[in-house]
Amino acid sequence: MTYGGRGSPGLFGRVSWEEARRVADILRKETIGGALLLGGAVVAMAWANSPWADGYEAVRTAHFGPAVLHLRLDLKTWAADGLLAIFFFVAGLELKREFVAGELRHLRRADPKPALAWPSISSTGSGPSRRGWPCPSSRSCRRGCVSMASTGS
Numbered sequence: 403m404t405y406g407g408r409g410s411p412g413l414f415g416r417v418s419w420e421e422a423r424r425v426a427d428i429l430r431k432e433t434i435g436g437a438l439l440l441g442g443a444v445v446a447m448a449w450a451n452s453p454w455a456d457g458y459e460a461v462r463t464a465h466f467g468p469a470v471l472h473l474r475l476d477l478k479t480w481a482a483d484g485l486l487a488i489f490f491f492v493a494g495l496e497l498k499r500e501f502v503a504g505e506l507r508h509l510r511r512a513d514p515k516p517a518l519a520w521p522s523i524s525s526t527g528s529g530p531s532r533r534g535w536p537c538p539s540s541r542s543c544r545r546g547c548v549s550m551a552s553t554g555s
Contacts, residue, residue, distance in 0.1 A: 417425075428434055449458045467473040467480070475483075500506040 446458070449455070452458075462478050463476050465474050465476050467475050497506075505511055
């Protein structure tokens with residue numbers, strides 16, 4: 403870390419360009435994102451099950467956001483809805499990239515079996531089982547992406 407010019411290093415002082423670039427390169431790796439996500443989940447679970455669980459609940463139910471836009475929500479809702487929307491936005495961008503420049507660019511290379519799984523499974527069921535199958539599959543997709551990213555697969 404470089405010094406702030408007063409003879410003492412600043413905690414959030416300016417850093418050299420090389421150091422900033424090195425930290426940015428490290429954070430761009432998918433394994434670091436997965437590790438941070440898993441670490442955050444472990445910390446949250448430990449905090450929620452500790453003697454300080456009341457503090458965790460207070461943070462989780464704290465409201466913030468612009469009330470004018472009807473977005474004054476608690477942290478639980480921001481995490482559930484907002485982050486999920488960002489995840490699917492990024493997943494959509496990745497899918498578009500695959501259609502434009504990736505493996506799905508040529509339809510002969512695309513494997514249609516996963517896309518045909520849901521219609522074949524849902525056509526045999528009735529009632530709620532017909533409507534509920536995509537929800538667990540999207541959660542499984544999200545968990546699979548995190549596991550693959552954290553293991554570098």
